Amino acid sequence: MGKAICAVMGKSTTPSTVNQFWILDFRFWIYPSVANGRFSPRYLEREIMIKSPEKLADKTFEFTTPVKANSPELQQLFDFIALGASERDRDRILPFDIIDLLRRSRLGALRVPVAEGGGGSTLRELFEVIIRLGDADPNVAHIIRNHFVVIERILRSERSDRNRRWLKAVVDGAFFGFAGSELEVKRAGSGTVLNTKLTPEAGGYRLNGSKYYSTGSLYADFVAVRLLAPDGTPATAIVPTKREGVELVDDWDGFGQRLTGTGTTTFTNVRIEADEVVFDTDADNSLLTYNATIPQLFLTAVNTGIIRNVLRDATNLVHKRPRTFYHAVAEQAADDPLIQQTVGQISANAFAAEAIVLAAADGLDQIITARAKGEDESAASLAASLRTTKAKLVVDELTLRSTTLLFEVGGASTTKKSSNLDRHWRNARTLSSHNPAAFKARAIGNYEINGTPLPTGAFF
Incomplete structure (x- = not known):
């Protein structure tokens, strides 16, 4: 991997190590709102996740080993990704540079065992990370979904020469589609x-x-x-x-x-x-009974991240709202009990969605535990699929409800195209539409009433 040449305030610099880079350098690269090395005041005034953007000027990320799920460096990277998420969505700027940052962090190696050079995360820890990345930018979280699906299949299989070769590529930063x-x-x-x-x-x-x-x-x-x-x-x-x-x-x-x-x-x-x-019959290719559970829970985790983002946008809207309605019960929006109730409901939705997704992720980890003990995986695989299917039904509804409640907080000004707050509903609706809820609910009902196992193909 070659060096990254960055431009900072009109000057050319080179990071001292391959995996070191300055946050503002990449903001310079990515956003058209930056010209001649000068940053748009409008852009710098946006408070999304980092309250003091001016403090980022000397901030560097260094990833000498694959990033860990709970590392502060990973959260700092996600905070940076969040800064431009709305603008990228609104202006349809494909996030090649953002994916390159993730490549340099070797996020894709989260599930690879530490002994093989990876982050060694459990599936629960992986989905905690995906919720956080979905909060920062659901497009980016969705982009890497298939990577983790492919890698999980390789991790389940014996370490043949080709599987070792592919895992080595992941540890070196490669992403799979x-x-x-x-x-x-x-x-x-x-x-x-x-x-x-x-x-x-x-x-x-x-x-x-x-x-x-x-x-x-x-x-x-x-x-x-x-x-x-x-x-x-x-x-x-x-x-x-x-x-x-x-x-x-x-x-x-x-x-x-x-x-x-x-x-x-x-x-x-x-x-x-x-x-x-x-x-499909190769000795170094191991398939689960329900091999689509992880990709389905992935989408639900991204939707959970969207609710967290909606909650933050809702609180920011209230704090920045300069006026309220003449018939409101309080002079300030922050003191209005109706607005407080709405934000409180969004907060509860975010909490519930995250708890549900992580409970489903625990079911996936139980499959790995059963395999490690030499036990039959089929019962654990069905149980994990049921959890994931139920999670999709509930979390999709919570997400779509939350993305609508956001507009009850800020009034008509929240519908301005420049605010791009409709992206939350658009993204959540698209994620939810990957596999319609009615088919999932029927399959669960058929299992509960008649004991009919869930389908074993895609979507389960």
């Missing part, structure tokens, strides 16, 4: 592959096909691709995104989560080496 969906498949989440295929070629293969909903792949170093092997069996190839023939297209036009790169990935005659293909 995923390309699994084909729009031609009529039943979403079925795992069916129709048009992405390998053909044999001299000790390897050529890959051709196209995927959609490739969330995070636009920013990733590798992409895991679901495909058909030459004999028609399903498999996965892990491919460098810079390889010739790989095209990542930013054609996602959703009204929420606009920066996630959830678009098209096309593979045109891409060379695939034999050891880059993981067949």
Whole structure:
């Protein structure tokens, strides 16, 4: 990895170590509100998470080892990410530089054991981190979702040479994306592959096909691709995104989560080496009964982060509100019991959502405990899937309610496009729509009434 050249107040500087960088340097790079080395006063006056932006001038981050879940450096990084989240969303600035900061921190190695160079976090600790990152910027949290899904599957599997190679890449900072969906498949989440295929070629293969909903792949170093092997069996190839023939297209036009790169990935005659293909039956490929539980809880954790962000925006709105209605019961908004009640409800929603997500994450850790003891994982896997499915139903509702309550705090001025407060609802609604609640509630009800296990494909 080369050095990062940064510009600070019109001067060129070079960090003294590869993983050291100044917060304001990257703000200079990222935001169009900065020109000629001078920072917009409007921007610096925004109080999002860091109360005194002027104190950041001499602040540096140093990550000499992969960041730990509870490290103060990680929270400082998230605080910085939060500073520009609204502007990035409003102006549709793709956060390549932000992902590079996460790459340098080696956040993607949180779940890799310490003995293998990673952060050694439990799944509960991972989801605590995702809630915090979702609070800072839900787009960024969503971008790295598929990375942790792919890496968790590798971590479950035996340490073959190729699995060690991929984990080493993660420890060095690499991010993984995923390309699994084909729009031609009529039943979403079925795992069916129709048009992405390998053909044999001299000790390897050529890959051709196209995927959609490739969330995070636009920013990733590798992409895991679901495909058909030459004999028609399903498999996965892990491919460098810079390889010739790989095209990542930013054609996602959703009204929420606009920066996630959830678009098209096309593979045109891409060379695939034999050891880059993981067949579902390979000895070094271990699958859970419910292997989609982690990605589903991930989305719910991001929504939980959104509620925390809404709570902060709500309190800031009250503190900055210069006037109130003539028929209000208090002269100041901060003293109005109706506004206090609304903010209190948002706060309670945030607390409940976080408790629910972390309870579901505990269920995922119980699968790992059962595996370590040599016990059957199937019961723990079903229990974790049930917890995660129930969590989605409740937290989605709490998030959407909270993003609407925000507008009861500030009046009509909160709807100004410049405030961009509608991003909370847009993002929460998009995250919630990934798998509609009605299908989840029916599956839970069928289990409770008839003992019918949850579906074992995607979304559970």
